[in-house]
Amino acid sequence: MTDRKDTISRKDFLAELERYRKGSVTRRHFLGVTGLGLATTVLGAAVPGLMPRRAHAEGSIGDRVVLASWPNYHDPANFEAFKAKTGAAVDMSVFGSNEEMLAKLQAGGTGWDVFVPTNYTISTYVDLGLIEPIDLSKLPNYDPASFDARFAEPGTINGTVYAVPRNWGTTGYVVNTSQLGALAKPTSWKEFWDMTKAEFSGRTMVHDYQLTTIGNALKYYGYSFNSVDPKELTDAEKLLMEVKPHLFAINSDYQPSMRSGDAWMSVAWTGDAKQLHRDMPEIEYVLGKEGGELWSDFFAIPKGAPHRDAAYALLDFLLTPEVNAKEVAFHGYPVADKRVNAILPAEMLNDPIMYPAAELLDPLEFGAAVTLTDPGRAELMARFKAA
């Protein structure tokens, strides 16, 4: 004897499943009719593959998109919104240097759909055939005309767009002013390195990243941030080796240590400085008066990206001004998109961390392509870490 309300025959189940797959009944109806509600909730969470695909108005782009990016650079709420809108979950991994991203792509088989390279690396990616041109017709929300050309141009190589701009920013350092004692607030890279060797010994962090760590050591001597001159690099190496025993750590993810108070000073990017200052006002951002780095990050699509449609959908979503504005509010990195700036609150647009004074911006340099592949810099960084 069967109670029809509690069970469903195999044939009826399959018929319902087919109706659901075609999208002619809702998931709620399907789960209710088959009594699979609880089972799906439990199983679906553990084995996502069991969940039937959703039918989308915008066409199916698959259920995931793999993103390689930087720490503290994305608002998780935007990824949730993207998933709710398209059904594709964002699977993100974070990196501490462009060199690390390049190494992964050179080795092959990353499975990445989108990654976030910095201005100075894009020409090398194109030369090595590691990224593909961007099909702008698939990015209706991207408007090149509304971007400040200075921060968008490095994405175009020989007239072809290989990367679209994400954010721009500076590389300075954060300092916990409550630990300064009698010291004046530092304003230069010279003070950064000298304090590390003295009052801040054991409390300073530098990036695990040749460009910024070597570049800012070069600034100690007043050399170019991008120098590959062997003599100048030797000087920088001498400084770095002297400083190494005084460092707290070599790590590009410095927020946890700054927040816990273990580290008092660290080489830092705009957004991290903004996030730290927002939560702990005693942590201030300094742009060395000798100069340093001005940079612009881009979205690029590696050749052979397994979920290309999802990659374009994600880029288009993140470049939508409203979404991009939410990203900026979260991470505190400025964007070069006029449409976004038009909807950002005034206090962000006037924020001195995000938009430093002209006299501080002027001496900054964009990273140069040669630093990415120069063996001298790569080996110097490796020796510094292995010392």
Add this chain to the structure above:
Amino acid sequence: MTMRPRYRTALFLAPAGAWFLAMLVLPLLVVIVYSFGERGPAGGYAPAFTLDNYLNLGSRWTAFRNTLTMAPLGTLACLVIAYPLAWFLAMRADARWRTLLLVLVIVPFWTSILIRSYAWIFLLGGQGIPSLLNALGLGNPRLINTPFAVLVGIVYGYLPLMVFPIYVSLERLDKRLLEAADDLGSPPMRRFLQIALPLSMPGVATGCMLVFILLMGEFLIPAMLGGGKVFFVGNALVDLFLQSRNWAFGSAVAAALVLVMLITVTAYMRFTRRWAGGRDDVALM
């Protein structure tokens, strides 16, 4: 004798043989070939024949020295902590609780070492154990990003690998031998040194071998708890392949590490065999 048993043997060994060929022999050959090459123009590998990479090995001496001190030290620390624990589990623990206790030893393995290392970053960081010690008036030592922190991480991560082989050898030990020694008037320390310890040596040797070999290739714990300042050969390899992209030099470092391991492990096996009075099974169990 027909050929059939031989074919059958070959057939059964084929999967393991193919696995070793594809996953061990061929990659090792690639590493050796690469180690004589050069850094590619944009990083990576370029074919060449040079000994420069081997001549440059001295630049990674600190990494080798760190590994060759921390790996034996970590193994010893694991042993000192694991032996009494294994003894308790095998000899003293109530049989009703033994299985539960054994499961508890491996429970940490159910979570990724990465996540557990993050937990240690906070425990050893300024607001963790040091602040507790400070509140108790015991000073405020720097723990995180020191060799000590790496050692703590090593013991924490590798302890189960040491406990289990020792537990098994002690559990198998014929308890009547200890009773007989007791009846004949042997004091407890002598019973332990003359009977229990020698008979548990296969477990000790296996545990030490497992922990030592894995520690020689370790990179995650020093990277997480050493803050990039306690640099192992494993970290040098990660760096050479995934940051500075000198695959040729990285291959030479890898080949050197394999060689160092072969030498130390062979020496270790000789040593333990002699110690155990010429028994071959000691190191292999």
